[in-house]
Amino acid sequence: MIQGVSTPPAHQTSPGDGADGTPDPIEVASRPRIPDAALAAVDRVDRDLVGMDRIVELAAQLADLGPDDREAIREGHRRLVRKMVELDASDLDFGGPACNGVAWYRVDGFKRPRPEMGAYSLDESDVHLLSLLSRTQLERLLTNYSVDFGYTLESADQDEPDRRFRVTAYVDNGHVAVCQRMLAWKPRALRSLGFHPVIERGFMFRHVRDGITLFTGVTGSGKSTSLDAIIDANNDDSEGHILIVAQPLEFVHESRRCVIRHREVGTDVASFVDGMVQGLRQDPDIVVVGEMRDPATITAAMEMADTGHKVFSTLHTGSAIESVERIIAEYPPVEQERVRHRLGDVLRCIVSQKLLPAVGGGRVLAKEVLWVTSAARAAIKNGNTNEIYQMIWQGSDQGMTTLEQDLARLVQVGDVSLETALDFANNKRRFLSLVR
Numbered sequence: 001m002i003q004g005v006s007t008p009p010a011h012q013t014s015p016g017d018g019a020d021g022t023p024d025p026i027e028v029a030s031r032p033r034i035p036d037a038a039l040a041a042v043d044r045v046d047r048d049l050v051g052m053d054r055i056v057e058l059a060a061q062l063a064d065l066g067p068d069d070r071e072a073i074r075e076g077h078r079r080l081v082r083k084m085v086e087l088d089a090s091d092l093d094f095g096g097p098a099c100n101g102v103a104w105y106r107v108d109g110f111k112r113p114r115p116e117m118g119a120y121s122l123d124e125s126d127v128h129l130l131s132l133l134s135r136t137q138l139e140r141l142l143t144n145y146s147v148d149f150g151y152t153l154e155s156a157d158q159d160e161p162d163r164r165f166r167v168t169a170y171v172d173n174g175h176v177a178v179c180q181r182m183l184a185w186k187p188r189a190l191r192s193l194g195f196h197p198v199i200e201r202g203f204m205f206r207h208v209r210d211g212i213t214l215f216t217g218v219t220g221s222g223k224s225t226s227l228d229a230i231i232d233a234n235n236d237d238s239e240g241h242i243l244i245v246a247q248p249l250e251f252v253h254e255s256r257r258c259v260i261r262h263r264e265v266g267t268d269v270a271s272f273v274d275g276m277v278q279g280l281r282q283d284p285d286i287v288v289v290g291e292m293r294d295p296a297t298i299t300a301a302m303e304m305a306d307t308g309h310k311v312f313s314t315l316h317t318g319s320a321i322e323s324v325e326r327i328i329a330e331y332p333p334v335e336q337e338r339v340r341h342r343l344g345d346v347l348r349c350i351v352s353q354k355l356l357p358a359v360g361g362g363r364v365l366a367k368e369v370l371w372v373t374s375a376a377r378a379a380i381k382n383g384n385t386n387e388i389y390q391m392i393w394q395g396s397d398q399g400m401t402t403l404e405q406d407l408a409r410l411v412q413v414g415d416v417s418l419e420t421a422l423d424f425a426n427n428k429r430r431f432l433s434l435v436r
Contacts, residue, residue, distance in 0.1 A: 031118025096172030196399030245275030
């Protein structure tokens with residue numbers, strides 16, 4: 001029989017239980033039942049199978065699940081996702097042993113379990129998550145142990161928009177888990193992000209028509225939000241063609257003054273590189289590349305910029321200097337001199353972002369901004385990237401700011417506490433010199 005049909009496995013205590021396993025005042029609520037046909041599929045899996053072998057067999061047993069049963073399971077997931085919208089949560093974690101049988105939501109930067117959404121056994125959460133995947137997505141999960149895809153929650157109200165999510169399904173200690181991120185239901189106004197007018201002009205195709213602009217930061221630092229704001233601003237400002245190559249697609253923009261095409265890696269195009277190479281024949285003005293994650297993608301992005309296109313992309317780096325060094329370090333030593341010169345020619349701007357807990361709740365954006373002046377370009381080409389920080393420090397009249405300067409500004413206006421800002425500063429000595 002299936003283990004723990006309505007409760008977590010017996011060897012686990014439910015979230016909120018005391019150290020001795022006795023329940024605390026938080027009760028784990030009921031939730032939609034997994035269909036009997038799905039539970040029967042679990043029972044047909046050989047209990048001696050573990051890890052990926054078990055997941056593969058369970059997926060095969062679920063392949064013949066009827067459309068009504070599959071829809072019932074997917075409605076259970078929509079229930080979890082609606083809770084995200086209700087809480088204004090940025091992320092949902094669900095499935096796998098780490099979640100202890102319940103859904104976890106990140107609200108204002110803090111991730112906590114929500115037992116009121118009900119408890120699931122490991123078998124049930126595996127069935128739940130495998131039933132969400134299309135055949136192609138399932139094949140990728142079984143091959144790569146992870147798959148990224150977009151998810152849409154249709155609105156029940158015609159006056160409310162559908163909500164988009166970025167989902168990663170992966171294998172966690174022999175079971176299936178997901179992390180689901182909620183995307184903005186509409187782009188923010190570019191002006192609301194607080195960039196200097198010089199930098200705002202640099203983002204616009206009307207004023208700067210080529211080169212690479214990078215948005216960098218850890219996962220969840222607001223890079224996609226900033227890029228969507230820039231796409232939306234250009235969509236209202238210029239007549240042209242914007243090509244977005246992403247994995248997965250996140251916010252889907254409506255064409256207004258620009259034709260905006262969305263190509264998802266793995267669904268519409270094989271790779272980021274292929275998306276850019278093919279894009280050269282599709283007459284784009286602006287190209288947005290989801291991530292520059294390897295030398296081939298970086299090279300293709302530089303070629304797009306070389307041929308007169310305006311390119312935006314992202315990196316998982318924490319500062320402007322680190323971003324330059326990371327790109328160059330992706331190449332073998334014998335190629336780094338050539339790459340350094342080429343990067344100096346095509347790079348226009350780097351924005352490194354962090355989201356901080358705000359005073360009174362919510363989160364606030366802090367950023368470091370480098371506009372690549374002739375002096376910064378020379379520093380990149382000559383390998384003197386250590387000089388760039390001082391250029392940013394002294395470049396406020398050109399729209400530049402170090403992270404430490406922006407953190408000090410946030411402290412001065414009362415948006416973040418001194419302690420929080422100090423925790424997020426890259427150069428704590430410089431930051432303290434500004435706030436003393």
